[in-house]
Amino acid sequence: MIEFDCRLARPDFKLDVAFSAGQGVTALFGPSGSGKSTVIRLIAGLERPDDGRIVADDAVLADTAAGIVLPPHRRRIGLVFQDAQLFPHLSVRANLTYGRWFTPRRERAVPFDDVVQVLGIDRLLDRRPATLSGGERQRVAIGRALLASPRLLLMDEPLASLDDARKREILPFIEHLRDAFRIPIVYVSHAVDEVARLAGHVVRLEAGRVAAAGPASEILAPTSLSTASRFEAVSILTATVERYDPAFAVTILDHPAGRIILPGHLGGTAMEPTPTGLGPGSPATSQAGAMTGKPTDRTASSPPGALVRLSIRATNVTLAVGRPSNLSIRTALTGTVVHIATDDGPFALATIALRGGDRLTAYITRLAAAELGLDTGDEVHALIKAVSLDERMVPGLQIPSE
Structure with missing residues (x-):
């Protein structure tokens, strides 16, 4: 559960946003300058609200009235930016495990092998970021954020810098991690097709305020001409x-x-079998929920129905x-x-x-x-x-x- 109710004033911009959301993907949607990334930075602790309260998974991250503002490293928030921001001198394996050092050992609930399998990056572990494609780098960045065992995953336009082919590569992986790890995701985008595909709940922002919030099927299909551009109505x-x-x-x-x-x-993405030892009831599968393996390049026919x-x-x-x-x-x-x-x-x-x-x-x-x-x-x-x-x-x- 996510509860956000914050205000922030800058010389040229004022934010006054309140929303709540549950499991799955909550999309922050709206034009550039509407406040989407500012909300992400406030949740992550990269900025401090003038006034407000932020709660994630029953943990109070910020409450200005009570004098509580946790520093970023204590919030257990996974953050994925447009640019993967990997360490160029480290291998993929070392980049993946970097975030775990900030998580107490007893709270490291997301297994390394599970993340590698779900994101399909097992063959990349010994390579350096410079040798990866843009889509591969983003998958590694997502894996690094997951391995910190976050209570919440923030994705700030993670596909904006990728071409259409790489976007189509990454989207199934985001869908799969959404369903496999059951970690709430706040997803920032101005691309209506991404939001329609991924999100169950949408918060539409305009000029630092909530213009509308609710199920994606309602918010993306406005009933007013003034709600959104006609090219965004879906x-x-x-x-x-x-x-x-x-x-x-x-x-x-x-x-x-x-x-x-x-x-x-229509072909459902074929799934490689779950690795031996990760059967039902094991610690890994109890954490990952319905995880069945990683997407592959094979195509399996979707059956009638x-x-x-x-x-x-x-x-x-x-x-x-x-x-x-x-x-x-x-x-x-x-x-x-x-x-x-x-x-x-x-x-x-x-x-x-x-x-x-x-x-x-x-x-x-x-x-x-x-x-x-x-x-x-x-x-x-x-x-x-x-x-x-x-x-x-x-x-x-x-x-x-x-």
């Missing part, structure tokens, strides 16, 4: 794998509101009144308009309640809404082009030609 849908069609190289997903067509085939989490940008949704026909778009989800937000500008933001309970937002023009006579209560079909979905951000999705 809906999160859950569907199940129906089948892969090899004739057309597409995956067909089943959703209560209709079929969803994705390019490529496997759940898939999709993020769909509101700008990629077209609305049709009446059953559409003779279109190249194959995905048409049935739902009911429950809200339409407009202002004096060119856009309207429609919220659609899909069959099955998911909600989908769609940006359209006010002109289109007027000419369609669109109103709350209308049944519509939400059309989504397969090519508009970023298959790289769907866990396990593979494009055959890649």
